[in-house]
Amino acid sequence: MRSVLLSLALFFTLVSAVPSYAADNKKSASTAEQSFVKKRYTIKGEWSVGEQDGKTVIHFNDAFKTKSGPDLKVVLHTETVDNVDPKTAIEDGVKIGVLKSNRGAQSYILPDDITLSDFKSVLIHCEAFSVLWGGFDIVDAASAP
Numbered sequence: 001m002r003s004v005l006l007s008l009a010l011f012f013t014l015v016s017a018v019p020s021y022a023a024d025n026k027k028s029a030s031t032a033e034q035s036f037v038k039k040r041y042t043i044k045g046e047w048s049v050g051e052q053d054g055k056t057v058i059h060f061n062d063a064f065k066t067k068s069g070p071d072l073k074v075v076l077h078t079e080t081v082d083n084v085d086p087k088t089a090i091e092d093g094v095k096i097g098v099l100k101s102n103r104g105a106q107s108y109i110l111p112d113d114i115t116l117s118d119f120k121s122v123l124i125h126c127e128a129f130s131v132l133w134g135g136f137d138i139v140d141a142a143s144a145p
Contacts, residue, residue, distance in 0.1 A: 036135065037135060042067075047060050057109050060105060065104075068102040073090070075135075077122070077135075081137055
């Protein structure tokens with residue numbers, strides 16, 4: 001019983017020590033949260049783009065959920081989601097990371113040498129089998145409330 005109580009105390013201590021991206025995001029978000037666009041598979045949840053510690057951050061919210069798959073990448077692309085096909089997703093895109101999880105909140109910090117305004121969309125793409133899950137258009141963010 002004592003070990004259970006100690007484990008719970010440690011868990012709550014760790015949870016309360018983790019900074020909340022959502023709180024930081026609300027202060028510094030450059031866009032409102034918006035929905036994903038389906039290409040092959042449904043992607044639930046919303047995304048936002050913000051700034052944290054002087055870096056551009058792409059954030060998927062807690063409601064993010066999509067089909068799991070092998071070799072899923074998050075890719076910045078120079079075309080809108082509607083104008084990208086599975087073959088051009090990687091060829092004309094810039095990988096910014098491996099999809100961390102097929103569900104739940106996650107963030108991707110853009111490298112300093114990447115300017116978000118040079119791109120029109122963010123994609124979720126299976127590189128191994130060339131399957132485009134979907135994504136969102138960054139250009140839509142300009143019209144967000």
